[in-house]
Amino acid sequence: MIEIHGLVHRFGEPPDLTEALRGIDLSIGEGEFVALLGPNGCGKTTLAKHLNALLLPTEGEVRVDGLSTSDPAELWEIRRRVGMVFQDPDRQMVASVVEEEVAFGPENLGVPPEEIRRRIGWALEALGIEALRRAEPNLLSGGQKQRVAIASVLVMEPRYLVMDEPTAMLDPLGRREVLRAVHDLRSNLGLTVLYVTHHMEEVLQADRVVALRDGRVALQGPPSEVFSRVEELRSLGLDIPSHLELAWRLRAAGLDLPDGLVGEESLAQAILGRWRELR
Ligand SMILES: Nc1ncnc2c1ncn2[C@@H]1O[C@H](COP(=O)(O)OP(=O)(O)OP(=O)(O)O)[C@@H](O)[C@H]1O
Numbered sequence: 405m406i407e408i409h410g411l412v413h414r415f416g417e418p419p420d421l422t423e424a425l426r427g428i429d430l431s432i433g434e435g436e437f438v439a440l441l442g443p444n445g446c447g448k449t450t451l452a453k454h455l456n457a458l459l460l461p462t463e464g465e466v467r468v469d470g471l472s473t474s475d476p477a478e479l480w481e482i483r484r485r486v487g488m489v490f491q492d493p494d495r496q497m498v499a500s501v502v503e504e505e506v507a508f509g510p511e512n513l514g515v516p517p518e519e520i521r522r523r524i525g526w527a528l529e530a531l532g533i534e535a536l537r538r539a540e541p542n543l544l545s546g547g548q549k550q551r552v553a554i555a556s557v558l559v560m561e562p563r564y565l566v567m568d569e570p571t572a573m574l575d576p577l578g579r580r581e582v583l584r585a586v587h588d589l590r591s592n593l594g595l596t597v598l599y600v601t602h603h604m605e606e607v608l609q610a611d612r613v614v615a616l617r618d619g620r621v622a623l624q625g626p627p628s629e630v631f632s633r634v635e636e637l638r639s640l641g642l643d644i645p646s647h648l649e650l651a652w653r654l655r656a657a658g659l660d661l662p663d664g665l666v667g668e669e670s671l672a673q674a675i676l677g678r679w680r681e682l683r
């Protein structure tokens with residue numbers, strides 16, 4: 405599990421000091437899918453980078469399976485356990501063929517070639533891109549590139565996947581491909597995921613939604629609960645998905661809808677049910 409205690413992060417020195425994180429306490433349990441939201445500049449990327457020691461705490465502590473990111477002796481083990489995927493897939497690519505790209509990390513660690521081949525096959529299959537094994541990364545779509553980037557992380561056999569707006573640069577199809585791949589990895593491999601996004605419709609299937617504001621946790625809970633707190637979300641500058649906005653308005657207008665609905669289909673069924681009763 406990942407445990408964050410009293411995490412403060414400051415960039416720079418006065419007078420150019422930015423306090424990006426102002427005391428974060430958060431645990432992420434084994435197998436959990438946590439979505440991290442919040443307005444621009446609230447500290448999402450800073451927090452994500454702490455999870456694999458790309459940044460170190462100014463105050464407080466981050467522990468991955470009990471290993472402290474502040475302990476230099478644990479650095480490599482922490483980086484192996486926590487895989488990071490960033491926004492721009494192009495900036496994560498180094499090789500000219502997909503399988504070389506994916507082999508890069510384990511080759512650097514001296515993993516035997518036979519084992520690397522096994523892991524590549526497994527990772528490409530897990531992401532539904534076996535057919536791209538010999539393809540040139542430059543020629544792939546955004547969604548395919550991002551899945552190659554995820555495969556490159558997967559071959560390191562991490563327990564945690566930290567993704568910082570992995571779909572921000574993708575078209576709707578690419579976004580759906582990547583999101584589906586992430587959910588598959590999580591259910592098939594039991595990976596623990598921290599998923600940073602601005603797209604509200606991507607967090608409906610998360611176990612927990614955490615929203616930051618000004619370097620602090622402003623709101624957290626399961627999506628069904630968080631998305632019923634419409635006023636608070638608005639005050640954070642976050643949009644709620646249009647179907648949940650509709651549900652909120654209907655409830656405000658007096659329609660008795662059950663709580664805890666987050667899917668479009670289940671909501672549509674509930675509305676239809678009420679409409680039939682009232683007719
Ligand atoms: N390397 C840096 N040096 C100085 N200040 C920084 C640095 N990186 C981030 N900051 C500042 O820290 C704060 C948090 O930034 P961060 O990138 O974590 O926000 P974010 O929530 O990821 O924003 P976005 O939604 O735009 O990606 C911002 O005020 C930002 O300007």
Ligand SMILES: [Mg+2]
Pocket residue numbers: 448449450568
């Ligand atoms: Mg960011």
